[in-house]
Amino acid sequence: xxxxxxxxxGSVPRTRLDAANAATVATTLQAxxxxxxxxxxxxxxxxxxxxxxxxxxxxxEQSACSHQLRLLRNLGLVTGTRNGRxxxxxxxxxxxxxxxxxxxxxxxxxxxGISDAAGAEADARG
Amino acid sequence: xxxxxxxxxGSVPRTRLDAANAATVATTLQAxxxxxxxxxxxxxxxxxxxxxxxxxxxxxEQSACSHQLRLLRNLGLVTGTRNGRxxxxxxxxxxxxxxxxxxxxxxxxxxxGISDAAGAEADARG
DNA sequence: TGAATACATGAATTCTTGTTCATCTATTCC
DNA sequence: GGAATAGATGAACAAGAATTCATGTATTCA
Numbered sequence: 001x002x003x004x005x006x007x008x009x010g011s012v013p014r015t016r017l018d019a020a021n022a023a024t025v026a027t028t029l030q031a032x033x034x035x036x037x038x039x040x041x042x043x044x045x046x047x048x049x050x051x052x053x054x055x056x057x058x059x060x061e062q063s064a065c066s067h068q069l070r071l072l073r074n075l076g077l078v079t080g081t082r083n084g085r086x087x088x089x090x091x092x093x094x095x096x097x098x099x100x101x102x103x104x105x106x107x108x109x110x111x112x113g114i115s116d117a118a119g120a121e122a123d124a125r126g
Numbered sequence: 127x128x129x130x131x132x133x134x135x136g137s138v139p140r141t142r143l144d145a146a147n148a149a150t151v152a153t154t155l156q157a158x159x160x161x162x163x164x165x166x167x168x169x170x171x172x173x174x175x176x177x178x179x180x181x182x183x184x185x186x187e188q189s190a191c192s193h194q195l196r197l198l199r200n201l202g203l204v205t206g207t208r209n210g211r212x213x214x215x216x217x218x219x220x221x222x223x224x225x226x227x228x229x230x231x232x233x234x235x236x237x238x239g240i241s242d243a244a245g246a247e248a249d250a251r252g
Numbered sequence: 253t254g255a256a257t258a259c260a261t262g263a264a265t266t267c268t269t270g271t272t273c274a275t276c277t278a279t280t281c282c
Numbered sequence: 283g284g285a286a287t288a289g290a291t292g293a294a295c296a297a298g299a300a301t302t303c304a305t306g307t308a309t310t311c312a
Contacts, residue, residue: 012228015231017230028237030269033156063289067270067271077236082278085289086279086287101138102232103151108141188260192259211257211258211310213258258309258310260307261306263302264301268298268299269298270298272294273295276289279287
């Protein structure tokens with residue numbers, strides 16, 4: 001396969017995935033499946049921030065960012081707490097931060113093997 | 127907030143996420159953002175399997191499953207190796223397995239706090 | 253060689269989703 | 283109260299993606 005086994009980063013209890021859970025899990029993971037939301041979460045990973053500043057930092061329009069923030073709130077990934085005129089957003093808890101970290105880490109390492117995978121795939125198609 | 131900090135499961139090097147990377151990372155994470163692919167990956171997590179059997183086990187039509195498998199192959203998440211008439215699919219490497227494990231683990235724990243988050247959110251809007 | 257099994261693929265369709273635009277609510281300060 | 287700032291939200295639009303259907307390719311076996 002040309003790609004050795006990766007070192008285990010951390011061992012985590014395995015969750016059994018049935019068809020019923022798949023839908024809800026997929027819904028939550030969709031939060032990480034778009035560049036805009038990924039940037040939002042990555043920025044909040046570094047600390048809380050008001051909505052407008054957040055939009056500015058990730059280069060989105062206020063409205064678009066607000067829509068995405070609502071989605072992330074509904075998924076329970078971020079919280080928004082009013083502070084005067086502004087609403088300060090933050091990651092909900094450590095699970096979100098770690099989910100992000102793990103996702104970025106593994107995806108980055110996966111991309112190192114993509115050309116490799118393409119080659120193996122070509123062989124398979126033979 | 128009603129939700130304490132989660133115990134750190136494993137510490138992983140932080141990846142800096144800029145706008146350029148966000149798109150490619152999001153593309154890869156989309157593999158986990160759909161019930162069908164999630165079921166496919168979860169099944170392969172338990173061991174390699176031929177395409178038709180895989181489709182049967184996750185309850186998909188052969189064609190639909192094949193389309194998703196192609197996508198997963200192009201992302202470098204799974205490999206398909208021909209074995210006689212059948213093509214045996216497997217997770218590409220340990221990073222895929224761990225990404226899956228971590229995602230399932232954290233999402234499951236996130237969902238425990240969702241009603242909590244909804245409450246906090248209502249307060250914030252108040 | 254011909255039938256049967258196992259996958260792959262292209263086109264079409266339908267559903268979902270992200271963004272924009274316009275507008276609306278809430279809060280602060282005069 | 284009125285203006286200004288900060289966010290939220292609904293409708294509309296555009297783009298993307300998942301599934302189905304029909305068909306194509308590859309391999310085995312008689």
